Amino acid sequence: MTEDKRWPRLGFYVCHCGGNISDYVDVVKVRDALAEEPGVVVARDVMFACSDSSQNEMIADIKNLKLDRIVVASCTPRLHEITFRNVADRGGLNRYTYYHANIREQTSWAHRDDKEGATVKAIRHSRAAVAYARLSEPLESIKAPVTPSVLVVGGGIAGIRAAIDLADAGIAVHLIEREPFLGGRTAQLTNSYPQDSKGSEVAARLIAEARKRDGIAIYTNAELVGLDGYIGNFEARVKLNPRYFKSSQAKTSLPEQLGGEAPSKFDYGLSKEGPVLMPPFSGAYPELPSLNMEACSEDCARSISQAYGDAVDLHQKSESLTIRAGAVIAAAGFDPYEPKEGEFGYRTHPKVVTLQQLHRLVELKMLKDVHNIAFIYCVGSRQVKTGDEDVNEYCSRYCCNAAMSISLVLLRMREELGGDLRLYHLYRDIRTYGRNEVLYEEALKKEVVFIKYSEEDPPAVSAAGGRLTVTVKDLLTVLDDKLEIPVDMVVLVTGMVPKQSNDALPQILRVPKGADRFLLEVHPKLKPVETAMAGVFIAGTCQGPKDVRETLASAQAASSKAAGIALMTQLELDPFVASVDPKMCNLTKACAAECEYGAIEFKEFPGLGEKAWVNGARCKGCGACVAVCPTGAIQLKGLSNEQLKAQIEALGRKVEI
Amino acid sequence: MVMAQQFEPLILVLSNTPASDPGIDFAGSRHIHYPAMTAILRIPCSAMIRPDVILYALTHGFDGVCAAGDGPECPYLGADCVTRTAKRISEAQNLLKEKGIDPGRLRMSGVCSVCGEAFAKCVRNFSNDLKKLGPQPKPDKPKSGAGADR
Numbered sequence: 154m155t156e157d158k159r160w161p162r163l164g165f166y167v168c169h170c171g172g173n174i175s176d177y178v179d180v181v182k183v184r185d186a187l188a189e190e191p192g193v194v195v196a197r198d199v200m201f202a203c204s205d206s207s208q209n210e211m212i213a214d215i216k217n218l219k220l221d222r223i224v225v226a227s228c229t230p231r232l233h234e235i236t237f238r239n240v241a242d243r244g245g246l247n248r249y250t251y252y253h254a255n256i257r258e259q260t261s262w263a264h265r266d267d268k269e270g271a272t273v274k275a276i277r278h279s280r281a282a283v284a285y286a287r288l289s290e291p292l293e294s295i296k297a298p299v300t301p302s303v304l305v306v307g308g309g310i311a312g313i314r315a316a317i318d319l320a321d322a323g324i325a326v327h328l329i330e331r332e333p334f335l336g337g338r339t340a341q342l343t344n345s346y347p348q349d350s351k352g353s354e355v356a357a358r359l360i361a362e363a364r365k366r367d368g369i370a371i372y373t374n375a376e377l378v379g380l381d382g383y384i385g386n387f388e389a390r391v392k393l394n395p396r397y398f399k400s401s402q403a404k405t406s407l408p409e410q411l412g413g414e415a416p417s418k419f420d421y422g423l424s425k426e427g428p429v430l431m432p433p434f435s436g437a438y439p440e441l442p443s444l445n446m447e448a449c450s451e452d453c454a455r456s457i458s459q460a461y462g463d464a465v466d467l468h469q470k471s472e473s474l475t476i477r478a479g480a481v482i483a484a485a486g487f488d489p490y491e492p493k494e495g496e497f498g499y500r501t502h503p504k505v506v507t508l509q510q511l512h513r514l515v516e517l518k519m520l521k522d523v524h525n526i527a528f529i530y531c532v533g534s535r536q537v538k539t540g541d542e543d544v545n546e547y548c549s550r551y552c553c554n555a556a557m558s559i560s561l562v563l564l565r566m567r568e569e570l571g572g573d574l575r576l577y578h579l580y581r582d583i584r585t586y587g588r589n590e591v592l593y594e595e596a597l598k599k600e601v602v603f604i605k606y607s608e609e610d611p612p613a614v615s616a617a618g619g620r621l622t623v624t625v626k627d628l629l630t631v632l633d634d635k636l637e638i639p640v641d642m643v644v645l646v647t648g649m650v651p652k653q654s655n656d657a658l659p660q661i662l663r664v665p666k667g668a669d670r671f672l673l674e675v676h677p678k679l680k681p682v683e684t685a686m687a688g689v690f691i692a693g694t695c696q697g698p699k700d701v702r703e704t705l706a707s708a709q710a711a712s713s714k715a716a717g718i719a720l721m722t723q724l725e726l727d728p729f730v731a732s733v734d735p736k737m738c739n740l741t742k743a744c745a746a747e748c749e750y751g752a753i754e755f756k757e758f759p760g761l762g763e764k765a766w767v768n769g770a771r772c773k774g775c776g777a778c779v780a781v782c783p784t785g786a787i788q789l790k791g792l793s794n795e796q797l798k799a800q801i802e803a804l805g806r807k808v809e810i
Numbered sequence: 811m812v813m814a815q816q817f818e819p820l821i822l823v824l825s826n827t828p829a830s831d832p833g834i835d836f837a838g839s840r841h842i843h844y845p846a847m848t849a850i851l852r853i854p855c856s857a858m859i860r861p862d863v864i865l866y867a868l869t870h871g872f873d874g875v876c877a878a879g880d881g882p883e884c885p886y887l888g889a890d891c892v893t894r895t896a897k898r899i900s901e902a903q904n905l906l907k908e909k910g911i912d913p914g915r916l917r918m919s920g921v922c923s924v925c926g927e928a929f930a931k932c933v934r935n936f937s938n939d940l941k942k943l944g945p946q947p948k949p950d951k952p953k954s955g956a957g958a959d960r
Contacts, residue, residue: 229835230852258838259850263930270846277849383885663885665832665923668840673924685832685923686885729854747894749887775886776858780898792853798866804822804849805871 160192160287161221161250164214167279168202168227170257177261179272182810183226186276190283194218202227208240215244222246222286226254226279232679247291249728249791254282273808284803288796294725295769299385300479302327303715306377306658307484309337311693311704313359315482315712320368322712324719327476328363329375329391331655333430333443335360337486338694340434341419341509343516345701346558347588352512355701357436364438372474373439380481380661383773384688385724389476395469397444398461411456415448420513421489428453479724480688480715483672484708485658487649487694490533490545497529497645498614504621505614505643507532508555515562522571525640526563527623528556529612530580534648537608547669549648551700553584556646557592564599576601577638579612579625604636605629614643649698662689671697682711690714729791730772731779735764737786744778744787753778753787819873819940821933823850824859828885830878830921830929837926844930845937855886856918857894861902864916865909873946874915876936878929881920892920912943 165187169175180198188196195214199207202225211223223246225237230253238248256275264271303319305312308330316326328335335356339345342352363369372393379390413427428449429442444457444465454467489509492499499505506514508528514520530553536544560576567574578601585593597603605628606612612625623638651670652658659666664684667673672691675683682690692711693704718724731744735758744765745753752771758764765787776789785794825831831852837844849872853859856879867875877899884891895918903913919932 229831231832231835255835255850255852258835260838260846262838262841263834263844264846265841266843267846274846274849281849281851660883663883667924685828749890773886775855775884776853777855777887777894779858780860780894789854789858794860794863797851797853797863800851801822801863801867801872802870804851805820805867807871 162194162219163190163192163283163286164211164218164220164223165190165193165196165279165283166202166207166211166223166225167196167198167256167275168225169198169200170227170261171201174227174257174261174275177265177268177271178256178275179268179810180275182272183256183275183279186808186810187279187283190280192287193283194220203233203236208236211240212244215241215246220244220246222250222289224252224254224279224282224286226256226275226282228257229255229259232676249292250286250289252282252286252289254278269810272810276808276810277804277806280803280806281800284799285796288793288799289791292728292790295728295730296723297385297726297770299718299721299724300387300477301325301719302478303480303482303712303719304329304387304389304476304478305482305484307337307486307693307695308332308335308371308373309484309486309693310339310356310359310701311486311708312337312482312484313356313363314705314708315484315692315715316369317359317362317366318709318712319716319719320363320366322716322720324368324716326369327372327478328369329372329377329476331374331376333374333396334432334437334439335363335371335373336434336437338489339701340437341421341512343512344558344562346554346592347702349558349562352701353434353436357434360436360438371438374443375474377658377661380663385479385718385721385726387478387481387688389478389481391474391476393472393474395446395471396439396441397446397465397467397469398441399466399469400441400464411453411460413448420517421507421510423510423513423517423519429457478719479721480690480718481662482690482692482708482711482715483658483662483664483695484692484711485652485655485695487698488652488654490549490647490650492532492645492647497532497612498616498621498643499645502614502616502621502643504641505645507645507647508552508559509647511559511644515559515566520570523641524571524573525575525577525638526642526644527577527579527612527638527640528560528644528646529623530556530578530646531608532645532647533650535581535608543670545648545650545669547698548584549698550584551698552646552648553580554589554592554700556644557585557589557596560596560601561592561599564601574600577623577640578603579606579623580604581606581608649694652695658695662686664689664691667697669697671695682707682714688718727774727791728769729774729789730769731767731774731776731787731789732769733765733767733787735761735766735786737784738764739784739786740764741783743781743783747777747781749773749775749777817941817945818845818847819937819945820871821845821848821874821876821936821940822867822872823848823876823878823933824856825850825852825878825921826856826880826884827852827854829880829883829923830925832923833921833925833929834878836924837930840926842926842930844933847937848933855884855891856880857884857887857891857898859895859898859902861898861905864902865905865911868906868911868915868946871948873943874917874936874940876933877916877918878921879918881922883922911946914939914943915946
């Protein structure tokens, strides 16, 4: 170990990550190489740096070896930088003197094909972190006030659940829903497993709870168009589209002449709707109708005026609303997969429907005289990538359970359907995980025939001779011949896809999408509802396929994370802002011209005259000013030009192993 | 016959915290391989890159520098981030020409937070191009120890 009076006394820890790092990086060589670095008085390799025992060892080293700095080489700083800053804190060091080397995501996992190369790179990254830490200076976090409210984007069950929980914690909630009514997709379900409750009843119960709470401001026909600001202080721009109906005196039944011809969105095209949208289910909110002006001609407007009188105001305009919030929950939901025309006979045969349509058919009591129904599983899910086109490689997870559950409903209502009922489930695999297995067990005992098909040879749907027939090769029998099953209806068990209509949302929220195009969490296990945008959380199916229960659980997780911010009296922000050495400033003012935030002001300094000065409360720490300063007078705290060059020198230095 | 060891260029990636750094993490998480002769240095935003920092890297052991831009979704500067980063890069390229260094040793590439594959491809291509340029002359004596050269 090197003793060097010129440098702070450093402790270096390289993590095995239980093999995640040490299988591909020789951590002992990393440890030994770093032990040679000036200032490093202790270098250790540890199995899990984030474990309590390793953290305690670091704290003991700080005390026993009189360390001034610690450096950990492990996973991405997005996971554990804060963990080790807290260790520094607990050991009595300044938390911002800590630095982190990323040798898992950016080293061991990326170079599993090259252990020597990965080891060399890990040494470079570790040396750079040590070079940084040597020059790091104690800093104090910036205290910022917090707006004590939360914006919830999406008024389906996830958004409503989150709003209720936040209101119960005493937090003001702004709940915005783009559609005219709350309830989301759950309200469209005729039953939701496991308890067989009607989706609209689940939604209505949550809506009633939300309405009991004063702290929830609900906006419908409200669209998020922009989001500025940062964790603790967001400012959302919301467009409120006119509803035109203003009084609950409005009639609940439509005048005859206003019946429309447009396919109903709520009923997935199985019924027609006109320009006046009535609350779609019992317990819907608002109880007011909403007028779709785009579908309303002049004649129509005249009839509406006559029919509804003072209950409507056809001159309403859209309004802009600014909502301030300390945190944001995205609960924007999903779209059901829409099969392509002709995919398993969809849209080419009227008796081929999606799982979502089946729910509406049952709910609207439109099913009559059906005796044989084929369910084809995994439609739009678990697709195999063949070209450049995006496909849905994921399993939509809820559909097996939903297909079982609605089949049991159909079997219970067989008398209504015409007595004799047989269901054929054509599946790739059955994934009725967890408690949902009982649904499968029950279906197996009833008149449900399970036939396993191969994705290479999927079932074919034909309507030759006016008879709907499904042809399938049963993988589990030895028969070479395909089965031909005459049916009255085919149900495509369609999965979930990211909402198509709000593809601008990720950009507005500044939240990345995953490879599946759903909104992406920071870490599936460690930060499952947090996003790369601090203060923005994700709930429900905008993150990926979930069932009702999982959606509500994630909504409660997101609401408690958001509450954690909204309830803070003040927020501690990283102090990595720009600052000026007035002695070096020669007043070119290039920095001020570069700053997006007006953070650079000019002040009189005693004995120096007018010089640049940074308003730390306004500075975001991007460093754009640093790039244009001719003298290097303006630098970032936490990343000085000297620290930057010291890291480059350490990264570029030759490594002998 | 003894083959001369093939030249593997060392690349410095200046990676911005909001976009490219999670993007490079993402490449690793998906086990997408790219040359290990890369060193990744985290900075807040690509618009902070000073031309002299790039020159410093190319005279301190690196054969190439890749500036990974935040792209138009930069949380600090929005779409203007791209324009500003491009300006820094062209200033840096002029500086390199002045110092007799091939400006092809500096490359800018937008790497979004889920652009793991794009990042790996960019590094592979850059590495191949740098092989054609050959090694960037190293300082006479490798300086050792912290604080050297300051």
